[in-house]
Amino acid sequence: MADANVSRQQEVVNSLLFQMHNSLLVLPDTAIAEIVEYPSSVDEDEGQESWYIGKMAWRNISVPLISFDRMNGVDIPHEAYKVVVVNAVHNRDQMLYWAFVIAQAPRMQHINNESLAVIRDAELGDVTVMQAELLGEEVVLPDLQKIEDKIQAL
Numbered sequence: 524m525a526d527a528n529v530s531r532q533q534e535v536v537n538s539l540l541f542q543m544h545n546s547l548l549v550l551p552d553t554a555i556a557e558i559v560e561y562p563s564s565v566d567e568d569e570g571q572e573s574w575y576i577g578k579m580a581w582r583n584i585s586v587p588l589i590s591f592d593r594m595n596g597v598d599i600p601h602e603a604y605k606v607v608v609v610n611a612v613h614n615r616d617q618m619l620y621w622a623f624v625i626a627q628a629p630r631m632q633h634i635n636n637e638s639l640a641v642i643r644d645a646e647l648g649d650v651t652v653m654q655a656e657l658l659g660e661e662v663v664l665p666d667l668q669k670i671e672d673k674i675q676a677l
Contacts, residue, residue, distance in 0.1 A: 534636055539629040541607065544592045544599050546648070546663045549634070549655075554667070556610050556620055557581075558629065561603040562588075571677055573598070579622060581608055587674050591623045591665065594673065595648035602626040613668045614675065621674050632657065 539555060541548040559581065565588060567577035574593035578585045586608060592599055603624040611618045638658050645654035650673070652666040 536634045538632050538634050540632050540657075540662065541625050541629045542627045543595075543625075543663075544597050546592075546595070546651075547657075547660055548591060549632075549657065549662045549664055550607075550609070552631070554609055554612070556608040558625075559606050559608060561606055561624065572673075575674075575677060576624065579606065581620065581622070584620065586620045586622050587618070587677070588622045588624065589670075589674065591650070591670075594670065595650050595663075595665075597648070604628070609667075611671055613671050617675055618671065621671065 537552045538549050539552055541550070562579045562581075565577040565579050566585075568575070572594075574590045576588040576590060579588045580586075588606065590599075604626045605624075605628070606622045607625055607629075608620050608622045611620055634657065640656045642654045642656060642661065647654060648663065650666050650669045651663045652669075653664040655662055655664065
C-alpha cells in the first residue's frame with residue numbers, strides 16, 4: 524500500500540498557472556527561477572521582433588524579456604504587472620535565464636495524470652506545444668525549446 528502512495532505522489536507536478544491575454548499558461552514550478560516586480564528600466568532594442576521587450580537586469584545578469592502572448596501570435600500591448608524569470612532548459616551554455624511579462628499574479632496548481640486531458644485537434648499558437656483541459660479550464664503548455672531558440676536567434 525505504501526508503494527502505491529509513493530507512486531501516486533510522484534505523478535503530481537507542482538505547477539503555476541499564468542493568465543495570459545487569451546490563454547492560461549502552465550509551467551512546472553521547477554522551471555521558474557523567480558517572480559519579480561516589473562523592472563524600473565529595460566534596455567529596449569528597437570527594430571527587434573514585436574515580442575521582444577528588451578534586456579532586464581536580474582541578480583546582476585542581463586536577461587532577455589519577452590511577451591509570451593506576442594510570441595504566440597497574439598498582437599496586443601504587453602501589460603506588465605510582474606515578470607517571471609524562467610530557467611533555460613536548452614543550450615544553457617548560451618543562455619541561463621529568460622523572462623516574460625504577466626498581467627496578474629499566478630496561482631499554484633497540483634497536476635496529475637487524472638487532472639489533465641489533451642485537447643486533440645486544438646489550434647496551437649506559434650510557441651505552444653499542447654492545449655489541454657485542466658480541472659475544467661483550457662490551458663496551454665509552452666514549447667520552451669522553441670521559445671529559447673527564438674530568443675537566441677535575435
